[in-house]
Amino acid sequence: YGRQSLSKYEEDLLPDIYEAAINENDGNLMKSLKKYFEQQWEVKYGSSNEWFILFLKEYKDCPILSIVLQLLFEGIDDTCMDETNVFNDLWCTITNNGLKSIENFSDNKKRSVLFQGLREYYRPKLFELLEKIKIPDKDNLYELALDNVAEYGWLQGLQAVKKRIIPIFFEALLKNIPVSSDTIEKPVQPKVEAPTSVSEQSCMFGENTQISWKFSGIGKLRVTWFFNDQPLSTDNRLQVTETDDGTSILTIRQVELGDQGVYTTRATNAFGVAEGQTTLKIDCIKPVINADLNSALKVTKGETMALKIVSSGTPKPDIVWMKDDNELTPNDRIQVTTSDGNDDKYTMAILNVQPGDQGEYSAKIFNVGGSLESNKCKVTVSKSPVFIVKLTTQKVKQGTTAVFVTKIDGYPTPTITWLLNGKPLTAKEGVQVQFDATTGEVKLSIQNVVLEQHAGSITCRLENPHGNQEETVRLDVLAAPIITTQLPKEQETVSGRDVTLKVVARGSPPPSAQCLS
Known part of the structure; x- marks a missing residue:
């Protein structure tokens, strides 16, 4: 037994x-x-x-x-x-x-x-x-x-x-041969019920597909699946089902590029092994641009620039943004965004745009199906003049130096003109002008100020091709009182009449007088 x-x-x-x-x-x-x-x-x-x-x-x-x-x-x-x-x-x-x-x-x-x-x-x-x-x-x-x-x-x-x-x-x-019809030619070892044991099929990226092989043979067959000669691990996306007629079905949900390859189905019983082999090819759609870049874009210095492209393809294309044909590397200021899901929008944003950001921008879009390049967009950076730090009124003593400081911005760099009481100041008048292009700081220095010559209104005027702006403040010169006309040493008058004594003085602020007897 x-x-x-x-x-x-x-x-x-x-x-x-x-x-x-x-x-x-x-x-x-x-x-x-x-x-x-x-x-x-x-x-x-x-x-x-x-x-x-x-x-x-x-x-x-x-x-x-x-x-x-x-x-x-x-x-x-x-x-x-x-x-x-x-x-x-x-x-x-x-x-x-x-x-x-x-x-x-x-x-x-x-x-x-x-x-x-x-x-x-x-x-x-x-x-x-x-x-x-x-x-x-x-x-x-x-x-x-x-x-x-x-x-x-x-x-x-x-x-x-x-x-x-x-x-x-x-x-x-x-x-008269005594042969049973239900057993004649029944195979002992597993057998592939197909004209050939090798096949090919294709599937569109992201869709579902099935691979199936039908086997026959004596006894219960044990069927295993392999992918590129390695045992196939099943999960929620890859599942194997068996039917009563001996068919083994592999279902692949939302096919990925990594699913492309050779799938082998192996049926085994006590007497041997049979295999069916399917080569799965993943079909892709070459990218197309549905909304391209504009040919030109003007951007204000210091603001945010955004370039947008709408492109579709299967699988979803990747994108590389370029400036003057050089690849841009995303960082805290250069931000690249790709929308999720079915949205085909791609965005590249540059924060706090600077003059150095001017140039020709484009994008290369690609997937396994192919690649293409977008239009070139010429970006121009500009900014009308603006005072970032306002001028302030200055009060200085006569004979010292008056200094006015402001901070400006604008692109191209504005032309700076200083005026005293509506008339341009020149270096001949002891005037010195300094401008730091890196910080935008502007400084006006007037040496050895004189009340009669320098007191009044100071104006800073900015101009570039995109506009102009000016700021006006006062320059107060502080001067000690000076008597320009003294009292007479003697004054005759008749008893009972009024007497007027006159003295002339100047100073800043205007001096006050007090009579002493």
Whole structure:
């Protein structure tokens, strides 16, 4: 009854010993059983075929088949434990189709044993059929037909002796062959149910696709999938399903570029392996620009510049922004944005635009399907003059230096003009003007200010091609009082009349007078 009978004694054996004996194909128990039966058959039936005749008669009720098949086929014992139809299918295959139907799986050393057994199995049925149709056993025809039927099965085996049989008798012979229609030509090993075991298919990037292969063969087939010769891991996106007719289906959701490659489906049973191979190609759509860059853009210095492109393609294209044909690297000031989902908008923004940002901007858009470049956009930076820091009124003492400081901006750099009481100041008047282009600071210095010459309004005027602006403040010169006309040393008057004494003085602020007697 083979090693399966050990299950009756599981409680009487150590677990480790039981598990090793029941599971290992090359364990000591299996080796001993095989050796025992081989010795018994060699001793008792070495010169006779009667043992095989008895075995075949008892086949359907005799579990000893598992031991026989252990000797003929490697590794079948584990399968027979949970696939009860394997032996019945194997039996129908070899008794209908002959030894050739399983020669790929038979141990060559045991082939002659099985061949002799099959000859004895076919002998009574074949000879009875030949005699029934009245075909004479001329020139050892019966034995020749028996050899061919045992080797190739009923149909192919009889075809080998067709020329030695009268056609009308041969036709009757074929009609009476005892072959079961549901088992004839049934394969032992797995078989791909397709004209070819290699195929190609394509799928659009981002869509769903399925790859399927149908297999047939004796027993329950174990199907595994491989991708580029590596075991395929399944997840929520890659799933494998099996149908009752032997079809294995791989479903790939939202196909990615990395899914392109060779998928192998491998079906295995106790007698062999069959494979179906599909090469999956991912189709892509070359990028197109739906909304391109404008040819020119004017931007105000210090503000934010934004360039936008609308482009579509499958897979979603990547983009590289360029200035004067040099690739731009995003940073805190240069920001690149690609919209998610179905939005095909691409944006490049530059914060706090400076004159150095002027130039020709473009973009290269690409995916695996191809690439293209956008229009070139010429960006011009400008800014009308503006006072960032206002002028303030200055009060200085006469004879010292008056300094006016302001901070300006504008592009191109504005022309700066200083005016005193509406008239331009010149260097001849002890005037000095300084301008720091980096910081935008402007400084006016008037040395040795004089009340009569410099007091009044100071104006700073800015001008560039985009506009003008000016600021006006006062320059107050502080001067100590000076008497320009003294009182008379003597003044005659008549008693009872008014007397007027006059003194003239100047200063800044205007001085006040007080009479003393």
